[in-house]
Amino acid sequence: MNSRKIVLVLGGSSDIGRAAARSFAKAGWDVQLAGRDGAALEPDAADLYARYTTNASVHRFDVLDTASFDSFAAGLPALPDVVISIIGLLGSQETAQHDLDHATTIMRSNYEGPALILGLFAEKFLARGGGSIVGVSSVAGDRGRASNYVYGSAKAGFSAFLSGLRARVSSSGVHIVTVKPGFVRTKMTEGMKLIGPLTVEAPVVGDAIFNAVQRQSDVVYVSSKWRLVMLIIKSLPEAVFKKLKF
Numbered sequence: 001m002n003s004r005k006i007v008l009v010l011g012g013s014s015d016i017g018r019a020a021a022r023s024f025a026k027a028g029w030d031v032q033l034a035g036r037d038g039a040a041l042e043p044d045a046a047d048l049y050a051r052y053t054t055n056a057s058v059h060r061f062d063v064l065d066t067a068s069f070d071s072f073a074a075g076l077p078a079l080p081d082v083v084i085s086i087i088g089l090l091g092s093q094e095t096a097q098h099d100l101d102h103a104t105t106i107m108r109s110n111y112e113g114p115a116l117i118l119g120l121f122a123e124k125f126l127a128r129g130g131g132s133i134v135g136v137s138s139v140a141g142d143r144g145r146a147s148n149y150v151y152g153s154a155k156a157g158f159s160a161f162l163s164g165l166r167a168r169v170s171s172s173g174v175h176i177v178t179v180k181p182g183f184v185r186t187k188m189t190e191g192m193k194l195i196g197p198l199t200v201e202a203p204v205v206g207d208a209i210f211n212a213v214q215r216q217s218d219v220v221y222v223s224s225k226w227r228l229v230m231l232i233i234k235s236l237p238e239a240v241f242k243k244l245k246f
């Protein structure tokens, strides 16, 4: 019988997803990679095997196709020990202001889909008596800002869902982590002006996710600087905050 632990990475094609898969694989875990284009994940699975002799399987998963969630979970080769949702869509705030379809896709990709699939695995973990769920949310969800409140509000909903789920299962063997990465240099932020000291590379987030699971952390700001920044932003009175157009 295979005694190696298994992590399921939803959003395996993202830079943060790849980094998280490697962090678990190098610690001896097997990996299930899931994404919209299952075939595109094959080279990643081969790479994990070549580097760490990881057993890595690939699975097709679309977070907008909620009707497929039950069969997706049932089709996995084994119920994982840890599920991480790294799925997200920044989209365009400007477009979302007048295009309801785009706004809906941002909301569903960052809140509805990730919350529903993690909730589904939480029930399976409760029935088994253990497991860890990791949701990659965002500091953007800590306060709605003028420049990205469609994305930010969806991340806020996701963080609130994880918070409630964590409270509900706190005395079971199931553990829920919310990860708030801050700025990360990835495909999502390509071409954006990021503030150097507040920006990390994807492998730092991958390791932070792995450590959060090991330590059974609750809410992780990958850079502690972001915890302070958001504390200040959250404490600004609304009369002042509404004049800031960032």
Ligand SMILES: NC(=O)c1ccc[n+]([C@@H]2O[C@H](COP(=O)([O-])OP(=O)(O)OC[C@H]3O[C@@H](n4cnc5c(N)ncnc54)[C@H](OP(=O)(O)O)[C@@H]3O)[C@@H](O)[C@H]2O)c1
Pocket (backbone or CB within 6 Å): 011, 012, 013, 014, 015, 016, 017, 035, 036, 037, 061, 062, 063, 064, 086, 087, 088, 089, 090, 109, 136, 137, 138, 139, 180, 181, 182, 183, 184, 185, 186, 187, 188, 189
């Ligand atoms: N980069 C940052 O500064 C930053 C900061 C805070 C939080 N985050 C969060 O970190 C996570 C990863 O972001 P990233 O920076 O690594 O960006 P990314 O490369 O754009 O990752 C987004 C991931 O979500 C997947 N995805 C989007 N829509 C999907 C759908 N309908 N079904 C299945 N998968 C879908 C993408 O898959 P495809 O490859 O198929 O598109 C990709 O794997 C996101 O949740 C993001 O919100 C990032």
